[in-house]
Amino acid sequence: MAKAVEGRAVSATQREWAAVVQAIVAIVGSDAVVTALTHRLVYQWDGNTVFGGLPQAVILPRDVDQVEQVIRILSDHRIPWLARGSGTGLSGGAVAIQGGVIVDLARLRGPVQIDAIGPLARVAPGVTNLELNRAAAARGYFYAPDPSSQVACTIGGNVAENSGGSHCLKYGVTVNHLLGLEVVTASGQRLSLGGAAPDLPGYDLTGFFVGSEGTLGVVTEATVHLVKQPQAVRTVLALFDGPEQASQTVSDVIAAGMLPAAMEMMDRLAMDGVELGPYRVGYPSQTGAVLLIEVDGIEAGLPEQAEHIVAIAQHNGVQEVRVAQDERERALWWQNRKTAFGAMGNLSPNYYVQDGVIPRSRLPQVLQQIESISHEFGLRIANVFHAGDGNLHPLILFDDHQKGQREKAIQAGSAILHICVEEGGSITGEHGVGIEKREEMRWMYSDEELAFQGELRRVWDPQGLANPGKVLPT
């Protein structure tokens, strides 16, 4: 077979590399060390759709001790590595752009331990967000951050990316629900950060670690805060002529003093995608935007809140508005919304998603600008938003087999982020910086501020081995 063009070769010599592999096999067993090219090929991507990179090896440890020993060896031999969970991230965080080793934590998925007094849960990094939520639900609780990929994404990855989700409007993102972490740092040191007790003295290292995108080390256990399941939920689906009326409805709901658990919007093109997927709602063809609003809390007063929302939607010229009649209908609406990214496959061979944040009130103007970008680059753009907190997910459709389209899509994405920053927002809401937004970090921070972040990173990872080439601009 023809020789592989690897990512930049690791610093180890061939002989040293063979010794490293042998030492790791001795720890984790040969079935947990992947070096065959074909097998590695499946690890050249994560959930992002534009950046790939071939790892030199993939290690699948089974427990914390193995993780620690493996990272020690990698550190001793100065071999770059990165942690991976389910590989659903959207900014390339789990792609080995510089080669090196992937440490896959999917096998660390022991049972979720729930402490009802907290209420809190101790979770292994390879447990999926949905598995945690199922375990919590059995005891009457839930874990609030709910990224759309929650069926597959792992808690370790959620911590690394500080994941949000549809319900973070009311409940906050991962960092708001983390009490403590067990981690192995890039130099192979095991540390306990934070803990079950509130307001621990000293620096908030848990807060620092969350959202570090694998550049400081790897999570081996997370202690998370659980929330009592609300007594009741009402979910409203409102269909509008276009995003303007839907946006106005979002603003009016907030202005009326309500704090819904979630407010989600999709434009026509996004609807076209999900309607071809497995969870079809049946949106009428003349609908230009759909709004999904959920309120929760104690039963008393909730029907009135839902009615109030319906009235606001009607005031804004809604075409049709419905309240979910049962759990089945509610679940369908959510599944329809949550499969939006993957559903782009029904419309286009490839897509590229961006993750900008803007002040909520600027939504209609920003949407118009996104439309001009779509015309300028000649690429269709579908829009999905966490409308309540102004988090945009423009989905730029392209065909990788047409020369130059991928580059155009990346440029269009960057142009959209520029608008977000100009409007007083940010370059990322919840997907992380990863590979794709390193340079855009300069729009957010001065050179001094970035240098300071670099200094902090080096405290945890003096050799620069953990997920190199991510987050900070080079």
Add this chain to the structure above:
Amino acid sequence: MTHEVFSSQHPPLAELAEQLAYDDLMNCMRCGFCLPACPTYAVTGDDFDSPRGRISLAKAVADGQLSPDDPGFAQAFDRCIGCLACQEVCPSGVQYNRIFEQARAFIEARRTHGPVRRLAFSGLFLHQGLMRTAAALMRFYQKSGLQALVRKSGVLHVMGRLGALEPLLPKLAAPQRMASGQWLLPSSDRAAHAVAQVQRIDLRNRRAIALSAPARKNRVSSTATAVEAAQDSERANACLRVGLFGGCIMDAALSVTNVNTARLLQYAGVAVINVRGQACCGALHAHNGDLQHARELAKRNIAAFEQAEVDLIVSNAGGCGAQFFEYPELLQDEPLWHARACRFLEKVVDVTELLDRLDNLEGLRPIEAVVTYQDSCHLRNVMGVTEAPRKLIQSVPGVRFVELPEAEKCCGSGGIYNVTQYDFSMQVLDRKLAFLKQTQADYLLTTNPGCQLQLAYVAKRSGLPLKVMHIVDFLAQALPEER
């Protein structure tokens, strides 16, 4: 970044790239929503054993990154059970079944198989008669004491993984078979109800079956012995006429299930015929890369059921029913056959789906028992039948139904997967066993012979006091005594 791992115009590569459903491959957005649905990923946690991983390898082959002769490529698809749970949850509608079948066909075409498998695929499964002979030999093996002798002898250990599976063989009863080509007629009052019920049938939005006074020819048979049959046929015209698909393994090894299927359908008010000239559905062939024989079998079945002039074609094995869904595509290069395959498919219905729609089983006797149910992957993921079996079980008086956790996940049987990938299959099964114990059920019911054998095996191996049977056999126990 693309890695030109395997460069350019390798002839077999071009061949596979052409064969692979490239549009389906392109649809994969790598979102990973398939991971939690996949039974093999649940075992290893390795993306190589996930649908997303397999698709990426197929794409690497189609893109010229990887040689299709690479052993890793074959291994990835060999390890797939083909349950198609991934397809059911895919947001972008990747037709994984097409990728799977084409990749397997390519891989198998380049392999040389031992004589046993060749004989089985081109002989046994193609000919019902041979299958029956094999079953008769098997019965001899079990009844004659030879089985006990072999078990004691240690020969099975020598046979390796095939030996380990020997206990999986069904205990074969003497054949109890429905005569082929003869109508089994319902009572007239029940028949009227059935006809009324089925007018409203709408199978998973895929088609509405219009049965309003179908124009049926009065068939005049040329053989003298068929006079009586013609009279029966005449009477059957007033009823809903369903043709029973007997299947190969079902017919040979579990033929009592076919008889029970017919009895239940008759009780529910339809006229049943065991259609003459039918063959194996061809699923095993298609999933193991033998598309040529799969086509041949499809044609034989289509012709046989056309000849029988039935309103519906009833299958009692999820795997066979699902294979019928493949017929139109399998025959797409032959327009006439393709059209016939589409008409055939329009009539296909699973026995549980039909019994549920007929809603005509009142009068069943009580069975006091705790009962659980394991979905047949293909019944669930391809035919979309999930509620009907559960409702039917609960329609038996005295039954307490317990949902099996992860009932929707594959048991690891997968046609002959448990033979070709024994270790993997057993790991999938171990997970299933843990959940089975939780249910504390007396009965575990299923809707596919492969699943039934696999689950009976695990119950036996682990000493669980669990009766594993086909849902139809369980329901038949509740049928009132015939007067």
